[in-house]
Amino acid sequence: MDRMGSEDELDFATFWTKYGDAYGYAAPRRGDIREATVLQVSLAEVVLDVGAKQDAVLIASELANLSPSELATLRVGQMVPVYVQRLDGQTGRLLVSIEMAREYGDWLRAEALLESGEIVQAPVVGYNKGGLLCEFGRIQGFVPASQVLYGAHPGRQGDASSLVGSTLALKVIEVNRNRRRLILSERAAAREWRVQQREHLLEELEVGETRTGTVSNLCDFGAFVDLGGVDGLVHLSELSWEHVGHPREVVQIGDTVQVLILNIDYERQRIGLSLKRTQPDPWERAAALYPLGTTTMGMVTHVVSFGVFVSLLPGVEGLIHASELQSAGLDPLQAVVEGQQVAVTILGIDAADHRVSLGLHHANQDASGTEPDQAEEEVA
Numbered sequence: 518m519d520r521m522g523s524e525d526e527l528d529f530a531t532f533w534t535k536y537g538d539a540y541g542y543a544a545p546r547r548g549d550i551r552e553a554t555v556l557q558v559s560l561a562e563v564v565l566d567v568g569a570k571q572d573a574v575l576i577a578s579e580l581a582n583l584s585p586s587e588l589a590t591l592r593v594g595q596m597v598p599v600y601v602q603r604l605d606g607q608t609g610r611l612l613v614s615i616e617m618a619r620e621y622g623d624w625l626r627a628e629a630l631l632e633s634g635e636i637v638q639a640p641v642v643g644y645n646k647g648g649l650l651c652e653f654g655r656i657q658g659f660v661p662a663s664q665v666l667y668g669a670h671p672g673r674q675g676d677a678s679s680l681v682g683s684t685l686a687l688k689v690i691e692v693n694r695n696r697r698r699l700i701l702s703e704r705a706a707a708r709e710w711r712v713q714q715r716e717h718l719l720e721e722l723e724v725g726e727t728r729t730g731t732v733s734n735l736c737d738f739g740a741f742v743d744l745g746g747v748d749g750l751v752h753l754s755e756l757s758w759e760h761v762g763h764p765r766e767v768v769q770i771g772d773t774v775q776v777l778i779l780n781i782d783y784e785r786q787r788i789g790l791s792l793k794r795t796q797p798d799p800w801e802r803a804a805a806l807y808p809l810g811t812t813t814m815g816m817v818t819h820v821v822s823f824g825v826f827v828s829l830l831p832g833v834e835g836l837i838h839a840s841e842l843q844s845a846g847l848d849p850l851q852a853v854v855e856g857q858q859v860a861v862t863i864l865g866i867d868a869a870d871h872r873v874s875l876g877l878h879h880a881n882q883d884a885s886g887t888e889p890d891q892a893e894e895e896v897a
Contacts, residue, residue, distance in 0.1 A: 545569060545611055549601040550618050558591045565599060565613065573611035576602055598622065616655065623654035627699055630689040636706045636713075640684045644677035651685065651701060660687065664702035686710065714746025719786060724778050727795055732772045740764040742776055742790055749788030751776060758793050758800075758832025760818070767792070799832040804868035806830075811863045812878050817853045824849055827861055827875055835873035837861065842877060852877070 545551065545567065553565035553573060563575040591597070600617035604610075630637055639658060643650035649660040662677070670680065688709055691700035722728070722744075730742035730749070739752040756767045768774060779789040807813065807829065815827035818834060825837040839849040841864075853859055860878035867873070 553599045555595045573613045620655040658699040658701045718747045735764045749790040751790045755791040800868040803833045835875040837875045
C-alpha cells in the first residue's frame with residue numbers, strides 16, 4: 518500500500534474521502550463496533566479481519582497487558598467484537614481493541630437497564646466517603662451513600678467497609694458514557710423489587726388458600742402481615758374466635774403466622790386475611806357439645822337493654838334475650854352483672870351463623886346456686 522502521509526495517525530474522514538472509493542466498502546469509523554475474525558495470534562501481534570480490505574491489529578497497549586493464558590483464549594477463526602480506535606498512518610492497518618468493545622457492550626447493557634428498570638446484581642469492590650464502588654462487567658458503577666440500605670444486610674456492621682465483597686441488588690439510575698458515569702441505587706432496586714413482588718404475588722394468590730407470613734405492623738383495626746413482598750390485613754374481627762380489643766392481645770410485630778386468604782382487590786392491591794380461620798372453629802365443637810335443652814355454666818360478658826351475652830366457650834357467646842328474662846319477671850339490666858357465672862339452658866343453636874339462644878336456668882332462683890349438668894362437666 519502506498520504511503521498515505523507522514524503522520525503516524527491519519528484522520529478517518531480524510532483517508533476515506535481520498536481512498537474509500539478504491540476499496541469499495543463502508544469506511545470504519547472511530548468508535549465502531551465490528552465483528553472480527555482472528556487471523557493470527559502471537560506474542561508480537563494479534564491480526565484480525567474486520568471486513569475491510571486491510572487487516573486490523575490489536576492495539577499495542579492491550580497486547581502488552583495480555584497474559585499468556587489470556588492470549589491462549591484467542592484462536593484462529595474465532596469471532597470477537599472489536600472497537601475501532603484509529604488508523605495507523607504508517608502501516609495502513611486499523612488499530613482495534615477487544616477490551617474496549619467488551620466495555621462498550623457493558624455501557625450498552627447499562628443503558629438498556631436504565632430504560633427497562635430491571636434489577637441487576639453487582640458485587641461491591643470498594644468504597645469511598647461518598648458511597649460504594651461496584652463491578653459492572655468491565656466498567657465500574659457507583660452507589661451513593663444515600664442510595665445504600667445499610668440496615669438491610671444481616672451480619673454486617675452497617676458501614677461501607679463491611680459491604681465490600683457482598684453482592685447488592687441494584688437499579689441503574691444514571692448513565693453518561695462520555696463522562697464514564699454509571700450511578701446505581703439499592704433503594705430504587707428495593708422499591709422496584711417490592712412492586713414486582715406485589716404484582717407477582719397478587720397474580721399468584723388464590724382466595725381460600727393458607728399462606729405463611731410475618732406480622733409487619735399493628736393498628737387499632739387489625740394487623741398487617743407480610744406475605745413475602747406484599748402486605749395483607751387481618752381485621753380485628755379475624756384475629757381470634759374470641760373477642761379482641763387490640764391486635765397486640767393476639768400477635769406481636771415479627772411473629773410468623775398462618776393466615777387464610779379471604780379476598781383480593783386487584784385494582785386497589787389489597788388483600789384480606791384471617792388468622793382465626795386457620796384454627797379450629799369453636800362453634801363446631803359447641804354444636805356437638807350443646808344439644809337443645811342442655812344446661813351448662815357460662816360467664817356474663819355484656820349486659821344490654823335487649824338481653825345478656827354469655828360466654829360458653831372461648832369464641833362462643835350466646836344471648837339470653839330480654840323477653841326471656843322479662844317473662845320470668847327479671848329486668849335484663851339488673852338480673853345479672855358482667856363477670857358473673859350463671860347457669861343457662863340451650864334454647865337454639867346455629868353453628869353456621871354463629872348464633873345460640875339461651876335461657877337463664879332457674880330464672881326465679883339464685884343462678885349461682887344452680888348445679889350444672891353433664892355439658893358443664895365436659896367443658897371443664
